[in-house]
Amino acid sequence: MYKVLTETIFFVIILNIMGRKKQGNGRDSNPKYLATKVYGGQTVSSGSIIVRQKGSRIKPGSGVGIGRDYTIYSLIDGMVEFVERKGSKVVNVIPVPK
Secondary structure (H helix, E strand, O other): OHHHHHHHHHHHHHHHHHOOOOOOOOOOOOOOOOEEOOOOOOEEOOOOEEEEOOOOOEEEOOOEEEOOOOOEEEOOOEEEEEEEEOOEEEEEEEOOOO
16 A cells, blocks of 8 residues: 555656656846947937947947947947948947037
């Protein structure tokens, strides 16, 4: 009786474990919203975020700064310009007279 009961419990536990759907690690990170926020030809004010990116895929040029998370932002008021320099993309902010 005892042996039958323990075998039944054992099989129920094993079937319960094997029948579960695999869930991975059970955690999920928040979205980072990485993208180009302002495109070429648009005007920006100083401090505006131009590009949020992972790594320095787009390099900062004149009138532009880069944060420690590689966010490119405007240092001056002006118009955004994307150019290619030595095979890499560079973003500049050109001051526009008022």
